Amino acid sequence: MTAEAPPATGLIDARGLARVAPWLVLIGGVLALQLAFGSRVGFPAALDTFFSDPVDAMGAWIRSNRRSHPVMTGFFTPLTNAIDGVISGFETVLLWLPWYSVVAAAFLVPARVRMWRAGLIAAGALLYTGLIGLWEPTMETLALMSTAVLIAVAIGVPLGVWGALRPRVEKVMRPILDAMQTIPAFVYFLPLLGFFGVGAVNAAVATVIYALAPVVRLTTLGIRQVPPQTVEASKVFGSTRGQILRKVQIPIALPTILTGLTQTIMMALGIVVLAALIGAGGLGENVFQSLSQRRTGRGIAAGLAIVAVAMVLERIWRSLAVLDPMQRTPRKWRLYGLAGLFAVTLAGRIIGSVDFPDVWNLTLFDPIDQVVVWARDNLSWLTRPVNDFLVAGIIVPVRDFLTESAAWPILIFVTGWAMWKVKGWRLAWFGAASVAMIGLIGLWELSINTLVQVVTATLISVAIAIPIGIWAGRKPRIEAAMGPILDALQTIPSLVYIIPVVILFTVGVVPGIIASVLYAIVPGIRITALGIRQVPEESVEASRTFGATPRQTMLGVRIPLAGPTIMTAVNQVIMMVLAMVIIAGFVGGGGLGFETIRALTRSDFGLGFEVGLALVLMAMILDRYTQAWGDRLQPPSAV
């Protein structure tokens, strides 16, 4: 750089002015807007019924034409019946089989390819669900999730392959997949209600839509990652396109595809509980019951059963993906296994011993309740101040300030300004328009209520996750020790651990925030640790060579280099918090979450659409903003 600093004139020089100008604009704009519009708080909801009326009308139309219109009878009804057939088929078979046959099968399928450990885990997981007396709902949930995952694979893998082979297809698919993953799953429930009715089918379809993205994405990634040389090698030997795909690309991509499948199963897991809300039955219902009865222990028991289902599915799929014939157990053993399974099943059916015996039941977990009650009675010195500080100190004042004191255009202006600052005009217009739209459809106050909770939960999560993530990134042993806790937080359905939180803090906004934090810190910690660990050792050593202290190395090298990844962590935290909005609605968080539940339980399509739209817009604003910020931290790439 040869540019010389311009000579200082007056109080601040030109460069200094350029730096403070945006902030002056911000402050000036806010003050001007407050003066101009201050007397008129509350958003003029000009489009209050603009969307909801037509959507209501459409909902009504769908409802009345459900059994008559050709689109319904010709497409959706048969589709619904087909999916229903698969789910109830699974369910019937699983419940017809004696329980020990199901457990044995869970062992034998992985054992077929010598995955003994996986087999034992799968069988053990199922055994657990039976022992605590949840066999029947577990089989229902297993049937539902198997169907959803089956459909997700059947659609996702071909789509992913297509995207990998045709860059243009991938370009079209990418934003759609992004949106599918950004939009909280529960938003899908209501619109699907119209087409698929209440029940398991709707839940399966919503699960497929929500959980499809990872399979597609990772299939594309896996196929792309196959070294071009390997593909060329098989081409040189005269392979056809199909042979290359079947014998080379898909098998090599298989581990990556399986990673996608694991993610899909995990995401499906998150929906199981919510699925009970629309009548899908299964374990989700047990969780809801435990929540309304405030039975922490039973909630945990049912939550663990859901985790067990995911584990079984994951192990079975992984074993099915082992294609190498030499990995198989000797043929004789396999035949014995199969014959034994048949014999036992037949014998069991004949003597009529099918149902899981009543060994233990849910009361096994009741002591946990006593611990929670003890904590409630003895930890109020801690819980009460936390509760009061969050509610009276932060959320209520900020919410009231934004909805009652500040003029509504200010939020639009500030959003636009912030977007402009990180990325430029296009994003600024997008942000401002999105905020305006939320107000126009008449959800201004509810959205601000939710926004304040989301931002609070995000800030707390980031304040916890990033320091821990940095620490874990430096100390692999810490990370290893935290692993199981993080896994549990991420896999046990959040409605389960919200139960003790509700007991400790009573209903209101705080349990929702705490549950969101618990859920969202997991990816926050993991991604931050990853970012710190990925900093090239050479850069760190270079810094040490110059005599930097560990602190200087951390602040000057590690954290800046990990910056973009840390922003990804923040982004993920926000997405997780948003996914919890509906959970917050269950425990008195109010806002859009509660409206969603209301719309769902009443099949109020218009309201559901509007709430969904507001949430999607909010998610997109926050997502773009954090992503743009992360991009800014990226060092300029070499030409």
Next chain:
Amino acid sequence: MDQTCLEVAGLWKVFGQKPERALELAEKGQTRAEILDATGCTIAVRDVTFDVLRGETFVVMGLSGSGKSTLIRCIAQLTPVTSGGVQLDGEALTSMSEEDLRRVRREKISMVFQHFGLLPHRRVIDNVSYGLEVQGVGKELRRERALGVLDVVGLEGWGDHYPQQLSGGMQQRVGLARALAVDPELLFFDEPFSALDPLIRRDMQDELIRLQNEMQRTIVFITHDFAEAIKLGDRIAIMKDGALDQIGTAAELITKPATSYVREFTKDIPKAKVLTAGDVMHAADGEQPRGSVSLLATIDSLLPDLLTDPRPLAVVDDHGSRMGVVDREAVARVLDS
């Protein structure tokens, strides 16, 4: 049978959006860098013409980025050529349907890659039999042939391992076995030994020479190592910026480099070890030669003799007929140049 196996004529390959424009500029004699600046296109292969004889090992040597891989990929039709023709046994590969091309590949062509290009999800034996598998050869026969080829490359007993479990040198033996299993007429090697340690590289080179003495395939071998080119090649083509500077035997390149670029490479080569009596001999000019040496004797082996006795040596062929003489002055001239 025709002596020529592979004919490459006027081959061009341009990467980028405006190949016609780039070709136009290239015809006007602009360099690769100028064309890249003007059009954003890379001239990867520039008007390359050569023939490869049946049973010959033809080496293409050039620095990284000179277009060797692109050339071989164009010949094997792994990437479409911009213009020019490639003929294998008189069949034009460049104008073939995808299906015919597949047939030719199955019947005649094999390739060994720098980074092996093995299939990590298949055991060694299934990697080796891959070519036979896509041809639809039955399982038993496939296995038998693959085991046979594994013996040939010195990998007996490794069939049930996965490629990742083998060292780099062994992995490349698998690559070689895979290429040989289909009994190809024409073998392409794209820097097959560049990723290996020097000692292992030498082993593999010797192994290839041994195999080639036994089987006499037609080979197009690519390398960036001039010493390797000299060791393996019957003829060598020097490639620079996509074009061939010179084609010839090692001795021709060393004694009569066509460009200063070629001379640069030959400079550091121990000429006495490469050149033979046949390369430096001249007609007898009076003085009676003593003793006789073979055409193929390296200068290296003659030096002690020539230094102790100033009289020239007679050079004879396999049948003992005299072809010329070699003396101190002739040797000194080539070693100095």
